[in-house]
Amino acid sequence: MGIIGAGPAGLLLSRLLQLHGVDTVVLESRSRDYVEARVRAGILEQHTVQTLRDVGVGERLDREGLPHDGIYLQHPGTRHHLNFEELCGRKVWVYGQTEVVKDLITAQLDDGPPLLFGVSHVTPEDVDGGAPRIRFTDADGVAQVLECDVVAGTDGFHGVSRPLVTAGTSGRLWERTYPFAWLGILADVAPSADELVYAWHPEGFALLSMRSPSVSRLYVQVDPAEKIEDWSDDRIWDALSTRLAVDGWSLRTGPVTEKSILPMRSFVSAPMRRGRLFLAGDAAHIVPPTGAKGLNLAVADVTLLAQALVRLLTEKQTDLVDTYSDKALARVWRCTHFSWWMTSMLHRHGDDFDAELQLSQLRRVCSSEAAARELAENYTGLAVDL
Numbered sequence: 441m442g443i444i445g446a447g448p449a450g451l452l453l454s455r456l457l458q459l460h461g462v463d464t465v466v467l468e469s470r471s472r473d474y475v476e477a478r479v480r481a482g483i484l485e486q487h488t489v490q491t492l493r494d495v496g497v498g499e500r501l502d503r504e505g506l507p508h509d510g511i512y513l514q515h516p517g518t519r520h521h522l523n524f525e526e527l528c529g530r531k532v533w534v535y536g537q538t539e540v541v542k543d544l545i546t547a548q549l550d551d552g553p554p555l556l557f558g559v560s561h562v563t564p565e566d567v568d569g570g571a572p573r574i575r576f577t578d579a580d581g582v583a584q585v586l587e588c589d590v591v592a593g594t595d596g597f598h599g600v601s602r603p604l605v606t607a608g609t610s611g612r613l614w615e616r617t618y619p620f621a622w623l624g625i626l627a628d629v630a631p632s633a634d635e636l637v638y639a640w641h642p643e644g645f646a647l648l649s650m651r652s653p654s655v656s657r658l659y660v661q662v663d664p665a666e667k668i669e670d671w672s673d674d675r676i677w678d679a680l681s682t683r684l685a686v687d688g689w690s691l692r693t694g695p696v697t698e699k700s701i702l703p704m705r706s707f708v709s710a711p712m713r714r715g716r717l718f719l720a721g722d723a724a725h726i727v728p729p730t731g732a733k734g735l736n737l738a739v740a741d742v743t744l745l746a747q748a749l750v751r752l753l754t755e756k757q758t759d760l761v762d763t764y765s766d767k768a769l770a771r772v773w774r775c776t777h778f779s780w781w782m783t784s785m786l787h788r789h790g791d792d793f794d795a796e797l798q799l800s801q802l803r804r805v806c807s808s809e810a811a812a813r814e815l816a817e818n819y820t821g822l823a824v825d826l
């Protein structure tokens with residue numbers, strides 16, 4: 441099994457397959473240091489946590505991860521707690537994607553199959569036949585060929601795999617680019633709330649999140665054309681303090697250690713398979729981060745894919761690989777809708793009419809148990825196989 445990309449999807453797929461006796465080789469174009477330092481997602485659904493425990497990499501997560509019973513939803517004057525445990529019997533965990541990736545890399549390098557960093561010119565070939573291969577150049581500049589039974593394209597949005605699937609199938613792409621972006625910071629300061637705060641505000645959305653008891657992760661909605669150089673730390677803290685304000689509460693500030701602007705888009709590519717090349721994670725779909733779904737979707741994809749590949753490679757049965765794309769896409773579209781819905785409800789866009797519709801929806805979620813439960817079930821994660 442050749443796996444292209446050592447993000448969460450590729451690393452977890454390798455681990456799942458290794459535990460079922462399938463040999464894998466993971467090819468990653470970046471260095472280990474780069475991959476382990478890339479700050480991205482930080483909220484894990486219950487099924488993601490259980491999957492990481494099941495494959496033997498849950499020990500540090502259970503020690504250092506922060507279980508959260510719910511989130512706060514805010515609009516001016518009101519901060520309302522949604523208790524997921526009470527609404528649907530599930531919770532979420534705060535544990536950075538960087539930490540998930542570090543744990544998976546350590547496991548892979550300790551006792552697992554090969555993981556090659558710094559490769560280039562990665563080119564899958566003959567994926568329509570029964571014996572595909574991947575040509576690549578290793579970190580020493582030597583041209584190599586990996587002969588394999590199956591190729592997994594877990595190489596993210598800018599990888600080489602999806603264009604190959606699109607070119608060889610009568611596939612379709614759907615895309616929505618949002619007229620706003622997130623300016624995100626990491627700061628060495630204890631979080632100012634015990635759980636995440638999602639705040640609607642006339643000046644734009646803000647999110648208070650965290651990575652640990654001493655590190656805060658915060659975001660403000662900005663125009664996608666904004667330049668990070670124009671946002672001093674003071675300006676960011678001012679915007680956060682204004683948008684997150686509520687009576688009797690104040691925002692703790694501290695040294696900013698990272699800041700960046702993240703454009704927001706929804707993107708789905710179907711099918712997620714061409715012959716013996718299978719896509720999973722961001723290689724096939726992107727969601728805006730408002731619903732905290734990107735990393736969790738990648739985990740759900742590879743959970744389904746691993747089951748299908750084990751059946752193909754050890755039992756020679758094609759039934760699960762034949763249904764993989766449709767099953768994965770059913771969940772992808774559910775999460776795409778949820779992420780779009782959260783994004784549309786919470787970000788300022790349009791005119792005053794749109795603002796009143798957003799506020800009406802927020803009040804409904806905060807006052808109706810049925811509406812709150814719908815959010816809770818989606819946020820904490822639906823079944824992997826819908």
Ligand SMILES: Cc1cc2nc3c(=O)[nH]c(=O)nc-3n(C[C@H](O)[C@H](O)[C@H](O)COP(=O)(O)OP(=O)(O)OC[C@H]3O[C@@H](n4cnc5c(N)ncnc54)[C@H](O)[C@@H]3O)c2cc1C
Nearest residue numbers: 445447448449469480481595596721722729732733734735
């Ligand atoms: C800047 C940013 C911020 C984000 N913030 C959040 C957030 O706050 N909350 C949230 O829920 N989600 C967030 N996400 C989404 C989440 O991080 C992704 O959904 C998740 O990383 C998907 O994992 P993946 O393994 O599918 O892809 P990736 O993590 O992108 O991994 C793909 C890997 O493939 C490698 N690769 C690419 N091309 C090649 C090639 N040709 N050959 C070999 N290797 C290759 C890449 O270097 C990378 O290591 C964010 C994403 C980005 C980009």
